[in-house]
Amino acid sequence: MQGSANLNLMMKAARKAGRSLVKDFREVENLQVSSKGPGDFVSRADREAERLIRDDLTTGRPTYGFLGEETGETEGADPTRRWIVDPLDGTTNYLHGLPHWAVSIALEHKGEIVSGVVYDPAKDEMYWAEKGAGAWMNERRLRVSGRRQMIESIFATGVPFGGRGTLPATLQDLARLMPVCAGVRRWGAASLDLAYVAAGRFDGYWERGVQAWDIAAGMLLVKEAGGFVSAIRDGDDPLGKGAVICANEPLFDPFRRIIRGE
Template identity: 75%
Template sequence: MAGSANLNVMMKTARKAGRGLLKDFGEVENLQVSAKGPGDFVSRADRAAEELIRTDLMAARPSYGFLGEEGQEIDGEDPTRRWIVDPLDGTTNFLHGLPHWAISIALEHKGQIVAGVIYDPVKDEMFYAEKGNGAWLNESRLRVSARHRMIESIFATGVPFGGRADLPETLQDLARIMPTCAGVRRFGSAALDLAYVAAGRYDGFWERGLHAWDIAAGIIIVKEAGGIVEPLQPNESLLESGQIVCANEPIFDTFAKVIRKA
């Protein structure tokens, strides 16, 4: 798809950051066996990727604001436009040498996400969308799955780590949803979970405790692929609440009802 100038900047920047992270990822396996481990190295790689992305995006659009995972938010001269960036979604996977992580870049205009890019460098899969122009994976148009029976559907979520406060709610969710479906997956990257819903690989996704940079790009990609995306509580803001549920249209109401019973 021929995208706008903004989308082209986002895709070019994501690929550039991806090349750097791939080189870093190649070093992680060597660091796994060292006494110090790869933790500090991965933290530096994460920060370096955000710095690269911020530099390139701000050079292309110096008046836009910037919200990233690693640094302070930057207010732009244009208060209506803001980049929302996760330079490395799936850091724990990256840290352990698991090849499932991505770069997520979104553009917000007047409070609405109008463009999004999720790039998986390991698989060279570029998921992207612009408002009104559909969702794409590389050169192929994306559509959410057409399944309409819960028992045939696969869902994705994130399971809180380290005794986080929302762990009991998630365990209750799993107890309700697992008897009704074909399976639940936990792959460790919310951005890719959303991209996979858009691609029809998953039929739905839900999670609590996320941040704007985890989900901003995925929101528009799922919507432009024909999916429904809502906050877990209908009166909340998706980006502010960090609680999300999405699915294809035929199963959304049933799926969301099960999750929202909490």
């Protein structure tokens, strides 16, 4: 299926950044044994990937705004449109030589995400969606899972690290959820967690303390694959609050009630 000109631009930028990241990823294992370690190297790879994406997107659409993890926000001449970019989601995985990380690019129009791309270069899986046109992985149409029972379902989340303030709430979530489901996965890349919900690999996902660039594209994937997406608390904006939950229709309400502690 052929997407719009904007979507094609996003996919091209994601693939270019992915090639750059894969090349650098091959060096990470060698750097693990060096005295300095790979941290500085990975930071440079991350910044270079964002530069490549930004150059492609701003050349193709010079009036759009840009919000990137590495370079922050730049307002565009067109105030209604902006790119939201995470050049390397899953940095810790990348740093440790784990092949589970992604490039995430979303296009926002008048406050709504209308196009999204999540590219997993290590597996060459390109997840993409446009509002009203469905969600896809490469050439395959995606649908959320058809499971209806919590006890049969697996869920994904991010477990905070380094004493972050959302850790106590997440541990409480896990204590309530794990006895009533088939398992919880913590794979370390929010954009891919959402893509996997869209693909039916995970039955649901929730997380607190995420940034807009982590989840913007993935949220659209889930919606276009037939899933439900919201903030954890009613009335909140998941992109603004950084607290998101999603699942298929049968699981969404019971799952959200458990995470809310209701």
